Amino acid sequence: MKNLDEIIGDIEGRLDEKDEVRELAIKSSRTIARLSGSAIQGMHRGEDVAPILRDAREEIQKLKSLLDGHPDLFHGGFVENAMQEASESFLVHAILEADRLPSPKELGVTDTAYLLGLGDSVGELRRFALEDMRRGDVLGASSFLEKMERILDALMRFDYPTGIVALRRKQDIARGLIEKTRGELAVAARSQELAERLDAVRGKL
Structure with missing residues (x-):
């Protein structure tokens, strides 16, 4: 059992890192959800929401990069919910603009x-x-x-x-x-x- 402390230390380090990533992912997911909601409301007011959607797309890419190597967090509930709201806003916007619908791959969502x-x-x-x-x-x-x-x-x-x-x-x-x-x-x-x-x-x- 000489190496027990070393093993536990390694596990603790990895879990500390995952906890930090999780906190950042929660903040990013909230940002995506907020931007998506703002875009939907803006559409109903007849506003140009392209800049908001652009910010949302950038935040999605940041979140995906952050969670690279943490698939359990990427498929966690809070991330999936944010991606769902983002998908809705992009799809509604495309329908209103009579554009082709973006694919899941293009949006970076599941x-x-x-x-x-x-x-x-x-x-x-x-x-x-x-x-x-x-x-x-x-x-x-x-x-x-x-x-x-x-x-x-x-x-x-x-x-x-x-x-x-x-x-x-x-x-x-x-x-x-x-x-x-x-x-x-x-x-x-x-x-x-x-x-x-x-x-x-x-x-x-």
Whole structure:
């Protein structure tokens, strides 16, 4: 047992390093989540969020470099959650700009974080659809609903156990949001049609 202290010292050194990396990773993950949330809110206000997304992308790369050699931390809950929020913000932005969607590799996120972020994007697209409905833009709202449906169709292709990717809840939520939006859009369309008919009648008087 002469070398026990040496072994324990080595283990302690490695764990001290991992603890320091973990603390830095938590801060970085919070920064990514904050930037992603700010980008989403900015999109709803019609702002240019490209600089925010650029900062988020840079922070993701820094986090990946920090966790190189620490895969257990990279796949930990706090990092995965931040990557999920980042995926959502980048995907929503690409949809709004009618750009090609970035891939998980391009964003530097895991497949799981990407799919979960894609599922969350349905809720944000619903918000845009509701905003269009409030403005009387039924066609715009219909376009968002169509995108929501396409995302759900894509998500439904994944029927794996929760241990591989926990998508079932996202699928159920997306389906519920789509059904609700479809009903609200039908009401908005009928209201718009009625308003147009009334305007036509008034024009003849």
